[in-house]
Amino acid sequence: MTTQSTTSASNPTANSQSALLLILRLRTFIALIAVFAFFAFAAPNFLTAANMVIMSKHVALNAFLAIGMTFVIITGGIDLSVGSIVGLCGMVAGWLVLFGVDFGLGWSIQFNTLEIIAIVLCVGVFVGMINGLLITKLSVAPFIATLGTLYVARGAALLFSDGRTFPNLNGNPEYGSDTFVLLGAGSVLGIPITIWILIFVGLGAAYLASRTPLGRHIYAVGGNEKGAALSGVKVNQVKMFVYMFSGLCAAIVGLIISSQLVASHPATGETFELNAIAAAVLGGTSMSGGRGRIAGTIVGAFVIGILSDGLVMMGVSSFWQIVIKGLVIIAAVVVDQAQQKIQSRVALQSQAALGK
Amino acid sequence: MTHPIGLSIRNGTKVYPGTIALNNVDFDVRLGAVNVLVGENGAGKSTMMKVIAGVEQLTDGELLIDGKEVHLRGTADAAAHGIGIVFQELNLFPDLSVSENIFMGRENLQFGVHIDRKRQREVTQRLMERLEHKISPDTLVGDLRIGEQQIVEIAKSLAVDARILILDEPTSALSSSEVEILFKVIADLRARGVGIIYISHRLEELIRIGDYITVLRDGHITGARSMEGVDVPWIVQNMIGSASKDFAKSVEHDFGKEVFRAENISLLREGGKFVVDNVSLSLKEGEIVGIYGLMGAGRSEFFECIMVQHPHSTGRFFVDGEPLTEKTVEGRIRRGIVLIPEDRKAVGLIQMHSVRENMSLSSLRDFTRWFHLDLEKEKKAVMDYVRDLTIKIASPENPVSSLSGGNQQKVVIGKALMTKPKILLMDEPSRGIDVGAKAEVFREMRRLAAEGLGILFVTSDLDEVMSLSDRIIVMSNGRITGEWDRKDTNESMVVAASAVGHARATHIPEKELAE
Numbered sequence: 001m002t003t004q005s006t007t008s009a010s011n012p013t014a015n016s017q018s019a020l021l022l023i024l025r026l027r028t029f030i031a032l033i034a035v036f037a038f039f040a041f042a043a044p045n046f047l048t049a050a051n052m053v054i055m056s057k058h059v060a061l062n063a064f065l066a067i068g069m070t071f072v073i074i075t076g077g078i079d080l081s082v083g084s085i086v087g088l089c090g091m092v093a094g095w096l097v098l099f100g101v102d103f104g105l106g107w108s109i110q111f112n113t114l115e116i117i118a119i120v121l122c123v124g125v126f127v128g129m130i131n132g133l134l135i136t137k138l139s140v141a142p143f144i145a146t147l148g149t150l151y152v153a154r155g156a157a158l159l160f161s162d163g164r165t166f167p168n169l170n171g172n173p174e175y176g177s178d179t180f181v182l183l184g185a186g187s188v189l190g191i192p193i194t195i196w197i198l199i200f201v202g203l204g205a206a207y208l209a210s211r212t213p214l215g216r217h218i219y220a221v222g223g224n225e226k227g228a229a230l231s232g233v234k235v236n237q238v239k240m241f242v243y244m245f246s247g248l249c250a251a252i253v254g255l256i257i258s259s260q261l262v263a264s265h266p267a268t269g270e271t272f273e274l275n276a277i278a279a280a281v282l283g284g285t286s287m288s289g290g291r292g293r294i295a296g297t298i299v300g301a302f303v304i305g306i307l308s309d310g311l312v313m314m315g316v317s318s319f320w321q322i323v324i325k326g327l328v329i330i331a332a333v334v335v336d337q338a339q340q341k342i343q344s345r346v347a348l349q350s351q352a353a354l355g356k
Numbered sequence: 357m358t359h360p361i362g363l364s365i366r367n368g369t370k371v372y373p374g375t376i377a378l379n380n381v382d383f384d385v386r387l388g389a390v391n392v393l394v395g396e397n398g399a400g401k402s403t404m405m406k407v408i409a410g411v412e413q414l415t416d417g418e419l420l421i422d423g424k425e426v427h428l429r430g431t432a433d434a435a436a437h438g439i440g441i442v443f444q445e446l447n448l449f450p451d452l453s454v455s456e457n458i459f460m461g462r463e464n465l466q467f468g469v470h471i472d473r474k475r476q477r478e479v480t481q482r483l484m485e486r487l488e489h490k491i492s493p494d495t496l497v498g499d500l501r502i503g504e505q506q507i508v509e510i511a512k513s514l515a516v517d518a519r520i521l522i523l524d525e526p527t528s529a530l531s532s533s534e535v536e537i538l539f540k541v542i543a544d545l546r547a548r549g550v551g552i553i554y555i556s557h558r559l560e561e562l563i564r565i566g567d568y569i570t571v572l573r574d575g576h577i578t579g580a581r582s583m584e585g586v587d588v589p590w591i592v593q594n595m596i597g598s599a600s601k602d603f604a605k606s607v608e609h610d611f612g613k614e615v616f617r618a619e620n621i622s623l624l625r626e627g628g629k630f631v632v633d634n635v636s637l638s639l640k641e642g643e644i645v646g647i648y649g650l651m652g653a654g655r656s657e658f659f660e661c662i663m664v665q666h667p668h669s670t671g672r673f674f675v676d677g678e679p680l681t682e683k684t685v686e687g688r689i690r691r692g693i694v695l696i697p698e699d700r701k702a703v704g705l706i707q708m709h710s711v712r713e714n715m716s717l718s719s720l721r722d723f724t725r726w727f728h729l730d731l732e733k734e735k736k737a738v739m740d741y742v743r744d745l746t747i748k749i750a751s752p753e754n755p756v757s758s759l760s761g762g763n764q765q766k767v768v769i770g771k772a773l774m775t776k777p778k779i780l781l782m783d784e785p786s787r788g789i790d791v792g793a794k795a796e797v798f799r800e801m802r803r804l805a806a807e808g809l810g811i812l813f814v815t816s817d818l819d820e821v822m823s824l825s826d827r828i829i830v831m832s833n834g835r836i837t838g839e840w841d842r843k844d845t846n847e848s849m850v851v852a853a854s855a856v857g858h859a860r861a862t863h864i865p866e867k868e869l870a871e
Contacts, residue, residue, distance in 0.1 A: 213720040216713065216716075223708055227702070227704060230665075290706065347758040
């Protein structure tokens with residue numbers, strides 16, 4: 001601080017500071033370009049179209065979860081249950097494709113693809129609603145509430161099949177469920193359907209965050225819950241929404257994975273929640289709430305995804321990959337802190353300049 | 357009578373990036389005397405105190421203790437030199453007990469590890485007796501009201517036996533009886549040779565208690581002398597560089613019809629005691645009603661009842677004669693009631709968010725079609741209010757935390773006005789803001805009343821309630837103990853009513869202190 005203290009403070013330092021600030025603001029994006037450029041040189045076949053498609057599909061899965069997670073973290077909460085919701089929703093989807101609903105009356109109800117999607121999404125939202133109710137009505141801390149549902153949902157997924165995998169989810173044309181595989185494998189205009197869904201969800205979430213009162217309220221709840229409540233924000237409703245939305249995102253991932261693999265396995269999605277949190281944090285979301293952007297989160301998900309796929313292609317040991325991922329996350333948060341400091345200093349300076 | 361100089365600053369300069377907080381100041385602290393320091397917000401008072409308390413170091417100049425130059429490297433260093441400070445911002449741990457807070461960082465230890473809780477409790481008990489407060493040493497600080505927390509903060513500094521004690525706005529959340537107790541404690545400390553640095557915005561208080569006065573303006577010292585012959589106009593003139601800004605005088609206007617009525621509002625706290633006890637009142641359009649009372653009189657809680665913060669409170673509210681049935685804050689705001697809370701930092705604003713986002717938070721509905729927020733329209737409306745209220749901001753996108761207290765308060769007021777209210781509830785609207793900003797806030801209240809808004813405000817400042825209100829209501833122990841038109845009352849009636857139901861006399865004559 002004292003090194004800054006020249007008496008003729010403002011102009012030159014302020015300019016270089018705001019330039020630095022701009023770089024820091026775009027840091028996730030710069031990191032993305034750097035990672036991308038690095039692997040383009042270092043990893044063979046990295047730039048091929050086939051690789052791009054595969055990679056973007058990997059990234060998309062994490063990006064969905066990270067979008068939901070971002071809203072939750074902005075309200076000052078956390079959702080540890082998303083990985084388990086992915087597993088549970090995958091199992092529900094698998095069950096519906098294979099067996100439909102059988103009441104044991106000698107006949108069963110079979111569903112077409114759209115109905116299956118709708119039901120699975122409802123399951124995801126329902127688990128999110130449980131999270132929300134625990135947190136708002138029973139005042140359970142978000143960490144604990146979602147830790148609980150993490151176990152419950154995972155256990156439920158295992159119970160579905162007794163731990164076995166549901167194979168061959170090819171569906172049945174008679175019931176109209178044969179199109180289920182398109183979700184993970186189909187493409188429109190050369191772009192995988194998964195990516196189209198990501199674009200749709202991503203744009204929708206970004207719009208919600210910046211251009212709707214609900215978005216504003218989400219930030220307000222995380223910034224100062226008591227203050228938001230006294231300003232007329234319906235805090236509990238906002239919290240219910242973010243956990244339900246996070247559940248919805250997890251359900252989408254569950255559907256896509258079981259469609260991609262044409263099978264559903266109850267252990268699917270383990271530790272996914274951690275990747276989602278990492279992407280959100282890498283994208284500049286503050287764990288203490290009130291701050292974060294959807295675009296940042298998506299870029300963060302891409303950085304993590306490209307990093308891990310690129311390292312695989314370079315033949316780096318998977319153990320080292322884990323270490324590197326951890327270091328990147330720590331570095332991101334350290335830079336984020338620096339940005340906060342400079343940002344507040346710039347704001348203070350412009351305010352001080354006004355007082356003269 | 358002479359007072360030895362215990363600490364002094366010579367040619368002290370403190371530069372922050374982009375701003376000079378202290379510019380070549382000379383300041384003396386005399387022992388066995390009350391050294392008053394006064395100035396508008398941002399004048400450099402807090403910076404000077406931080407330097408003395410070791411929180412900040414001077415960029416240039418020297419700090420002398422007993423004539424020897426010292427470099428204070430931190431608060432612990434300052435404490436070792438016998439310097440204690442009560443910060444304006446409360447530095448307490450809400451989840452720890454009163455005694456744990458008082459001994460934070462210098463616990464009484466047995467064998468170097470074991471905290472001697474019993475002894476700490478006893479000492480705390482004695483401190484509370486000295487401050488004439490019935491706060492149990494085991495109460496969690498978070499359960500205390502702000503004024504009581506301030507008492508704890510003061511007790512904390514008494515516990516260290518400081519030779520130089522800095523009190524930064526100690527009375528801002530205290531009621532008049534508590535102020536009297538504090539003054540007694542100060543007189544006692546002074547008699548023991550402690551050098552007290554006393555900072556406050558309440559000028560009469562300064563004149564009453566001070567022995568020496570130093571006035572700061574924009575980092576310069578504009579006046580320093582013994583308190584003899586100092587009067588309010590002298591202080592104000594040195595502070596703001598012009599003649600006294602008076603309380604905004606009432607613009608004569610007629611009141612409209614009744615806009616708000618509360619009937620038999622009661623709020624029960626655990627222990628069977630009523631915090632708000634059968635309170636009924638009404639408010640007309642264009643009327644300013646001041647609610648005066650001691651701390652814990654139930655004034656803030658009454659406001660909280662209006663804003664549905666206490667779901668189990670009983671009684672009925674009416675707006676424009678229609679019962680207020682909405683059960684949410686949002687619903688009540690829609691009916692035209694809005695609250696400007698007492699604690700700006702904790703509940704009034706979202707510090708990390710921008711001025712724009714803060715101001716529009718309660719009125720987003722006005723900028724929304726279906727679900728789409730019109731950012732242009734929002735920004736325009738915010739800028740209109742920024743201009744109307746003369747809020748000094750470099751950009752509406754700057755975080756609220758970068759503004760001074762007075763400007764922050766104006767942002768809170770702007771936020772309330774943007775909901776287009778009919779009834780404005782203001783809880784301690786002038787708390788922690790400087791004289792200039794205060795005058796502007798009061799003028800604004802007058803203007804709003806003249807436009808037909810009904811204003812209900814709570815204050816612990818007698819002058820404020822006397823000069824600003826059209827009608828005065830006094831509360832004590834949860835009940836209304838007095839209600840008059842302003843012209844039908846005087847200060848002693850108001851003070852007497854505020855003490856109804858309290859065991860001991862609360863008004864101590866000034867002579868007692870001046871002995």
